[in-house]
Amino acid sequence: MGNQSAAANWPPPRRGFTKSLFSVWQPVASVYMYNSETDSWTERAPMPTKRGALAVAELGGKLFAIGGYDGTGNSSAVEVYDPATNSWSTKAPLPTARDHLAAATVGTRIYAIGGRLNQDYAHNLAVTESYDSVAGRWTRVADLPTPRSGIAAAVVREVIYVFGGEAPEGTFQITEAYSPGTDRWRTMIPMPTGRHGLASVVVNDRVYVISGGPRPGGSFTNVNEMFVPPSTKTGAREKTRASPKQVGTIMALLAAFGDGGALPAESSPEANRLIKALIQFQAAFMKSTSPAVQRLLTEALTEHLGERAQAAADSFRADGWNSQTLEAVVTYVAMHSVWDQPGLAEGLQAYNIGRNDFELLAQTFLTARATLGARGQDFHTVYASRRRDMPGAGPTGP
Known part of the structure; x- marks a missing residue:
């Protein structure tokens, strides 16, 4: 050794x-x-x-x-x-x-x-x-x-x-x-x-x-x-610890979901699945070498954010989710038949996630956004406020 x-x-x-x-x-x-x-x-x-x-x-x-x-x-x-x-x-x-x-x-x-x-x-x-x-x-x-x-x-x-x-x-x-x-x-x-x-x-x-x-x-x-844990395989993807910013974005999104009354019951299987979905979709979009996974993120940001898409993609790959990128991906998936794209299911499976996990995440976001909107509140504003209190918050914003 x-x-x-x-x-x-x-x-x-x-x-x-x-x-x-x-x-x-x-x-x-x-x-x-x-x-x-x-x-x-x-x-x-x-x-x-x-x-x-x-x-x-x-x-x-x-x-x-x-x-x-x-x-x-x-x-x-x-x-x-x-x-x-x-x-x-x-x-x-x-x-x-x-x-x-x-x-x-x-x-x-x-x-x-x-x-x-x-x-x-x-x-x-x-x-x-x-x-x-x-x-x-x-x-x-x-x-x-x-x-x-x-x-x-x-x-x-x-x-x-x-x-x-x-x-x-x-x-x-x-x-x-x-x-x-x-x-x-x-x-x-x-x-x-x-x-x-x-x-x-x-x-x-x-x-x-x-x-x-x-x-x-x-x-x-x-x-x-x-x-050596049983799930570890030679040549498997490398996993690194999330940075404080990456953890903070997930915590802020969960807090905003809670503000919108959309969080599943604490410690329920659905709550655990939701947290897993946020973490693992973030990891997949940041690290996956699957062309189908990266194409989904790129096309979603381009369609939703236009000329801001490249900056948003760079920010995502460094710091993970924010409310705008989550909305972009959820909206894109709702409007396109993405689950039929070759290689997407396999690329996501490497991160132990799939369509059902994304649908739970999307429904939680949409419910929270609708509930907050009915109260006259904007989901992105609520997220930004929550983000300031979470790990990795800095002067540049969420």
């Missing part, structure tokens, strides 16, 4: 706690930033709430610090760090306070998974809760099949994989996968080495599961094992 080299030393050792006299673990609020270009660490604004054994997830260029143990009990705190301003804000608290949980982001939602009560792995939890960043609230979703804590989670192609953990009987080799679109779990091939307190990271659709403890409690290993 090539040579390895050491990076800058981590600041004073900690995992959310420091050790005090009589071996009592005390939570800390410290935050450090690693700069890979200078190979150095910098201290940043501390968390408002001291805690350890928490989970952290990124959404829209911000870090969500979720749950943990504050020294006296479990914390339900959800605090959000903005690297751009080096500041913290507070969001809706975690309904089930816990520590040693995992967190993962899919689309505009964060999932808080498993964990335990008051640092006691004899009281492991299966609870899985979803934070809707548009609505600003948590909901309960399908439980983790195996209650466990000290776990790691990673996302590959909108599926959350949960690894390892510990219980009084030992450590877990179990790997379980959650699909938000169906709200279902399934069991995958187990890890070769069961462990807890491990880390996971995704590189090119492979999950590297690193280190951890092979026995419950204080134990250590330097094991590094790679998991």
